[in-house]
Amino acid sequence: MKRKSKQKKQQGNLFPCSLEDVKTALSQSMNDNPDFYAKFIDISDQQRIGFYYISSITDDKVLYNQIVSTLMEAKKYLDYKSIDNMIPLPEPTKEKKVDKIDDHLLQGAVCIYIENETSCVNYFIPRQEKRPPEAPETESLIFGPQVAFTGSIETNVNIVRNMVDSKQLKIEKFLVGEKIPTEVQMVYLDDLANDDVINEFRNRLTGLEVEDILNSSTLSQKIEDNPYSIFPQLLVTELPDRFTYSLKEGKIGVLVDNSHTSIIGPITFTSFFESTEDLYSRWTIGAFIRLMRIMAMVLSISMTPLYVAALTYHYEVIPEALLLALGESRSRVPFPPLFETLLLETLMEFIREAGARLPTKVGQTMGIVGGIVVGQAVVQAGFTSNILIILVALSALASFTTPSYLMGSALRIVRFSIILISGVFGFVGFFFAMAFILIHLLRLRSLELPYTAPFYPFQYKDLDESLIRLPYVLDRNRAKSNLPKKVGRNASRSQHPIFRTSKKDIDE
Amino acid sequence: MKHTVNIPDQLKFRAAYLFFVLYTIMVGVGFVPYPRDVYEVAGQDSWLIVILAGILVHLVMMIIIFCLKSYGNTDLHGILQQTFGRWIGKLIGYLFIIYFFLVYVTILMKYTEFIRTFIFPSIAEWVVAALCSFLVVYCIYGGIRAIIGTSFIFYLLTFWLNFLFFEPATLMDFNNFQPMFDIDSKGVIQGIQITAYTLLGIEVIWMLYPYVHNQKRTMLYSQLGILGVILSLLSGVVISIGYFAPNQLIEQIWPILTIYKIISFPFFERFDIFVVSFWKFIILPNLIFYAWLITRSLKRVNNIKQKHSIWVVVVLSSTFIMFFKSREAINQFVEISAEIGIYFVYVFPFLILPFAIYRRIRGANK
Known part of the structure; x- marks a missing residue:
């Protein structure tokens, strides 16, 4: 009692x-x-x-x-x-x-x-050890503000508010995690972001039943549409300018306490190949770089698989001159192409992982030792052919052109599986894998919106927001595919000098 | 079963996609041997046959859409049961399902033969079937949006194959077309029959119609889709006739692929090998659409879940193709199913037409 x-x-x-x-x-x-x-x-x-x-x-x-x-x-x-x-x-x-x-x-x-x-x-009267905002490390930019999000949510909100001085900037606060709650803030522009998408995102955050979250990356994986997929369906970025640019496009951002990165949604597959760099550069360069990245992505997942497929089953597709060079460099290699390629690709992954884990100073040495010394020795020992070294190095390089590290890693995993199936079924297997990836992408959604957006459902006006970049004079609309409340950017084209002229002919 | 089909708005698609749907379902394995088949009966006037058959297909499409419009928001099985009553309607529905299944098996068989001839002479049928079936099941599980998307994206990815005809086109000899209009009525009828086999696929509109968002434009885009197919078929036939010497074309089993043989790049010789593998992208929408037609029909007729019936379809078809080993057996099977197809695709709409007209008149009188 x-x-x-x-x-x-x-x-x-x-x-x-x-x-x-x-x-x-x-x-x-x-x-x-x-x-x-x-x-x-x-x-x-x-x-x-x-x-x-x-x-x-x-x-x-x-x-x-x-x-x-x-x-x-x-x-x-x-x-x-x-x-x-x-x-x-x-x-x-x-x-x-x-x-x-x-x-x-x-x-x-x-x-x-x-x-x-x-x-x-x-x-x-909370006390938090704050570090001042530093230059971005994983997503570095040449132009653009040299500032990245920090670990403190207050600083991050401060950065965002300073970048977007608007009454329409709306912030919603949640606590996620039942045992150890973490503060999560959903940020969007009230007059742009679509209400259904906001509701969807809010429901995902509030409906999440977990004990705790580590940081924004783990949160994004817990609220994704398809957690089994190899491709990320929410963009995780450490760049405040990327974040605010997305807000201005009518997307929704999420800041998480104690994490250096923010989440952006809804996104499409091509979002991962865009960078704010394209916007800061002149349009010719921006458009060129963007197309380069997409091309690099395609090459990075197809070059080594095609090598394996061609050398295993379809010698006849290789032109004579090239075949001679290939045969010469492969004459000492005792392994089948599939094994040879997997060996070298694995070596490449080791070097990458070692470089990422080691302290910066040692990491560089590691890269040189791994890349040059081992690469040279592997060829001299007759383990792989010279041409394969070129291809593997090229595809590794190409996979690093992807601005998002998450997507870059996903593509490398994809490449391994394509290599395997190409080694078994040749070109048939290669196109099988490609078809599978395409169907998979078509099935994916980001916050219930299609992942392949400007291509399917096809919106030709959105192509300048994803595949290419137009000069700003012509770029007057937001991407329709993330359903902003207002599509037009309110910019009057007639004010631009090249449209203001009253000349009727040249030299008048 | 309800006669009218109400599709939720988020599952509907714009009518413009019908262009790609029709293009991807009609272009398939049949395109590759077609120039020779038609040349055998129609000679140098084959291009005329393509145009005549094309007009016929356009006409049939017009009738189908007329029927669909007069019955309102319903599909094939709704129409069948409304006109012929429940049991006969169901019976004809089953016949259609069997026909769809036959076409599915035919495509799979032809593709297997294709791969065996050009790439892997001894690959087992079930391996090819498994590779295809996996993708088909995966896509069907994604629902109608993924299916339409697959057809659209794969159209974009395969469209550039048409540009590769430029080089052979420059090598054409126009004497091969002489003498013109030298064909008898028997040749014309046989030729049209052969072309009609190749152009099977327009029946997909019977089932897709309720899924179209702006149904008023169905006619425009489906006719455009057919036009696109006819034009590529025509270019294929014209280039084959002009490119090959008259006796040479008869000897080619797959003339279109032989044409691709002359294309080579500094880093890629023997383009035909590439095209055969790449043909997967052309074949896949075919398979997916027919698998969808089967499962969707089963759902409409018997209310069987698509999730379950798709597995039956792929397993049955994979075992089915194992019984047809020789080229003769395969050809015989393909011919029979194509002949059946003529009735289901081109004759059936004429059967429904009077009922549709009656319905329109009755509706007007009311």
Whole structure:
């Protein structure tokens, strides 16, 4: 009976009680953590005030200078209203139950309790070690702002707000994760983003039932349309300009606390081959680079499989002059083409992975040792042919032209499977694999919108947002495929000098 | 079974895609041997046959769409059961399903033969069938949007094969077309018959019609699709006649592929090998559409889930093709199913036509 009442007290209304009781209750629910602190001060003979906080996540400067010292100098009878008048911090939250308080404390609040009152107040003074925004590392740009998202969601929102000074910028806040909640903010432009898509994204975030999330990449994998697919269906980027550009296109962005990357959706397959670089460069260069990347993607997944298929089954398709060179370089190789290619591709993956895992200084050495020394030795030892080295190196290079690292890695996995099936069924297998990839892409969706968007369902006006890039004079519409509320960009073409002229003929 | 078909809006597609649907379902394995087959009966006037047969197909298409429009928002099986009553309607529906299955098997068989002749002489039938069936099942599971998308994307990816005709076209000898109009009525009828076999596929509109978003434009785009097919067929025939010497063409089993043989690039010789493998992209929409027709019909007639019936289709067809080993047996089977096809595709619409007209008149009187 006694025990039951104690339990009830812990769960529910402890107040009014002494400061020590609150301390024991909170300390118990904090599992007696050493960084939980309580400080009591006497204001007058009748009045004592207690401060409860977790020292590691509260800003002690603010706590001592703005709160504790102010109240110590008060020298008069205090209630919560007069406290609020004295402390220059935003409106506190009032709590009447003890078990609600620890949630606030974990988010960096200080709890102030006047002894024998029926409630307490919580001021949020979180402390977070922030790093200033740095230059992007995984998605580097030549032009463009040399800034990447940081680990702190406040800084990230700050960057986004500074880049998009608009009343229409709308931010929705969620807590994702039942055991360890993480703050997630959904950002979009209210007058552009489609309501159905917003709802879909919101439902995915709020309906997610997980214990915790690690960062934005894991979150994006948990809310994707098809989690089994090899291709990512949400774009993960560390570039704030990419993020804000997508918002201006009517897409939706998601920022996650403690992660250096943001999520963008809905996206299409070609989104992964776009970069803000194309927008900063002049249109000829931008369009050229974009087409280059698509071509590189196709070559990267088809070159080595075609080599395997041709050398295993279809010698006759290789022209005579080339066949001689190939035969010469392959004359010492004891392995079938499939094995030879897999060997070299695996070696390439080893070098890449080693380079990525090692510290930067050692990584470069590793690349040289792996690439030049081992590559040379492999050919001299007669393990592979020279021509294959060229092809493997080219396709590896081509796969790195993809601006999104996620997509680049996906393409490399795809290449391995195409090599395997081409080695078994030759060209027939190669086209089987290609057809499978195409059908798979056609079936994929991103936030319920088609993944292959400007091509199927076909929107020829959207091609300049995906496959090519037009000069800005001609580019007057947003991509229709992500269903923005407003398609036109409101830019009047007639104001441009080349359209303003009243000349009727040349030299008039 | 409900007579009218109500398709949810998000599953419907724009009528313009009918162009690609008809193009991809009509162009198939039959195109490759066609110039020789028609040359055998019609000689140098084969191009005339293509045009005549083309007009016939256009006409049949017109009748089909007229019937569909007069019956309102329904498909083949809805029409059958409305006109002939429940049981006879169902029976004819089953006959159609058997016909669709025969065509499916034919395509698979022809493709297997194709690969055996050019690439892998000893590959087992079931391997080819498995490679095709896997993709068919995967695509059918994606639903109508994936199916239409496959046809559209694969059309775009295979369209450039037409440009490869430029080089052979420059090598044509126009004397091969002389003397013109030297053909008797028997040759014309036989020729049209052969062309009609090749142009099977327009029956897909019977089932796809309720899925079209802007149904008013069905006529325009399906006729355009047929026109596209006729034009490529015509170019194939004209180039074959002009390119080969008269006696040479008769000896070619697959004249179109032989034409591709002369195309080569500095990094790629023997383009025909490439084309044979690449033919998968042309064959796949065929298979997918017929598999869809079978499963969709079964769903309409007997309310069997498409998810389940598609497996039956691929397993049955894969075992079926194992019984036909020799080229003679395959040819015989193909000929029989093509002959059946004539009745289902070209005769059947004329059978429905009077009922459709009656319906229109009755509707007008009301």
